[in-house]
Amino acid sequence: MxxxxxxxxxxxxxxxxxxxxxxxxxxxxxxxxxxxxxxxxxxxxxxxxxxxVNLVGMGAASGGLWGGLWGSLVGLLFLNPLAGFAVGTMVGAGSGALSGKITDYGxxxxxxxxxxxxxxxxxxxxxxxxxxxxxxxxxxxxxxxxxxxxxxxxxxxxxxxxxxxxxxxxxxxxxx
CATH class of the missing domain: 3.30.70 (Alpha-Beta Plaits)
Structure with a gap:
C-alpha cells in the first residue's frame, strides 16, 4: 500500500x-x-x-501505436495498409491524448x-x-x-x- x-x-x-x-x-x-x-x-x-507523469504524452504515444496497428489491419482488408496505418496512427494519437488529458492518475x-x-x-x-x-x-x-x-x-x-x-x-x- x-x-x-x-x-x-x-x-x-x-x-x-x-x-x-x-x-x-x-x-x-x-x-x-x-x-x-x-x-x-x-x-x-x-x-x-x-x-x-505526462499523461497527455503517454496517451498520445500509446494511442498512436494502437491506432497504427489497428489501422494497418483494417488497411489490409482494403488492400491499402499504409493508408490505414497513417489514418489509424493519427486517430489513435488524438484519442490517446484526449484520454490522457481527462485521466487523473495517482x-x-x-x-x-x-x-x-x-x-x-x-x-x-x-x-x-x-x-x-x-x-x-x-x-x-x-x-x-x-x-x-x-x-x-x-x-x-x-x-x-x-x-x-x-x-x-x-x-x-x-x-x-
Missing amino acids: AEMIAVAFDNPTQADEVLDELRRLQQEYLIDLEDAVVVVRRPDGEIKLKQS INDDFIRSIAQTLQPNNSAIFVLVRKVQPDKVLEQLSRFKGRVLRSSLSPEQEARLQQALSGGAAAAGTA
Missing part, C-alpha cells in the same frame, strides 16, 4: 529541488515513487500543478488543490505517493530541505520523524 505525503516549503523552487532529489534516490533504489506532484502558489495567489487533483489553498503566496509543496522506502537513508538526504508536513497517511511516529528531518534535526531511530 502506498503512503501519501504532502510537504510545504517557504519558496517556489524548493519542491522542485526535493522532487529532483527523490528521483535521484529512486535511481539508487532507496525509494519507489508511484506518483509525485509539485504545487506552486504564485505571488498573485494562482495555483500551478506540475505532474511528474493523487487526486481536487485534493491537491484544496490543500494547496493553504499555502502562502510564493510558496511550494510536493505531494508524493510512496510505495517503498529505506527511511533512514532517505530522511538523511531530505534533512537539508526545510519544510513542514501538511498531510500524510504515515503513522504519527513516522510523520514526527519526517518533520524532525525536515526541520533540520537528525532522523530519530526506527522506521518511517
Whole structure:
C-alpha cells in the first residue's frame, strides 16, 4: 500500500529541488515513487500543478501505436495498409491524448488543490505517493530541505520523524 505525503516549503523552487532529489534516490533504489506532484502558489495567489507523469504524452504515444496497428489491419482488408496505418496512427494519437488529458492518475487533483489553498503566496509543496522506502537513508538526504508536513497517511511516529528531518534535526531511530 502506498503512503501519501504532502510537504510545504517557504519558496517556489524548493519542491522542485526535493522532487529532483527523490528521483535521484529512486535511481539508487532507496525509494519507489508511484506518483509525485509539485504545487506552486504564485505571488498573485494562482495555483500551478506540475505532474511528474505526462499523461497527455503517454496517451498520445500509446494511442498512436494502437491506432497504427489497428489501422494497418483494417488497411489490409482494403488492400491499402499504409493508408490505414497513417489514418489509424493519427486517430489513435488524438484519442490517446484526449484520454490522457481527462485521466487523473495517482493523487487526486481536487485534493491537491484544496490543500494547496493553504499555502502562502510564493510558496511550494510536493505531494508524493510512496510505495517503498529505506527511511533512514532517505530522511538523511531530505534533512537539508526545510519544510513542514501538511498531510500524510504515515503513522504519527513516522510523520514526527519526517518533520524532525525536515526541520533540520537528525532522523530519530526506527522506521518511517
